[in-house]
Amino acid sequence: xxxxxxxxxxxxxxxxxxxxxxxxxxxxxxxxxxxxxxxxxxxxxxxxxxxxxxxxxxxxxxxxxxxxxxxxxxxxxxxxxxxxxxxxxxxxxxxxxxxxxxxxxxxxxxxxxxxxxxxxxxxxxxxxxxxxxxxxxxx
Numbered sequence: 001x002x003x004x005x006x007x008x009x010x011x012x013x014x015x016x017x018x019x020x021x022x023x024x025x026x027x028x029x030x031x032x033x034x035x036x037x038x039x040x041x042x043x044x045x046x047x048x049x050x051x052x053x054x055x056x057x058x059x060x061x062x063x064x065x066x067x068x069x070x071x072x073x074x075x076x077x078x079x080x081x082x083x084x085x086x087x088x089x090x091x092x093x094x095x096x097x098x099x100x101x102x103x104x105x106x107x108x109x110x111x112x113x114x115x116x117x118x119x120x121x122x123x124x125x126x127x128x129x130x131x132x133x134x135x136x137x138x139x
Contacts, residue, residue, distance in 0.1 A: 027135045034128035041120025048113035
C-alpha cells in the first residue's frame with residue numbers, strides 16, 4: 001500500500017469521525033425550535049391567565065367610539081319627536097349597550113389569548129417530544 005493510499009484512508013477516517021449525519025442536525029434543529037415554541041406558549045399562557053384577573057381589562061382597551069354628544073345627536077336624528085327626557089333615556093341605553101359590547105370584546109380577547117397560548121403548547125410539545133425521542137434512540 002502506497003503512501004498516497006494510506007493518506008487517503010486516514011483522511012476518510014477523519015472525515016467519517018467529524019461528519020455529523022444530516023438526520024441528527026435535522027432532529028436537533030426541530031427539537032430546538034419546538035422547545036422555543038413551548039417556552040413562548042408557556043409565557044403567553046401565564047399572561048393570558050393573569051389577564052382574566054386584571055380588573056382593567058388588560059392592555060388593550062376598546063374605547064367607546066362615540067362621545068355622549070355624538071350619541072345624542074345621532075339618536076335625535078333617529079327619533080325626531082323625542083323629548084329631552086326620552087333622549088336622555090335613549091342615550092343611557094345606548095351607552096349601556098356600547099359598554100356591554102366593550103366587555104364582550106375584552107372577554108373574547110382574553111379567551112383568544114388563552115386559546116392561542118394553549119395551541120402553541122399543545123402543538124409544539126408533542127412534536128418536540130417525538131423528535132427528542134428519535135434523538136435519544138439514535139445516540
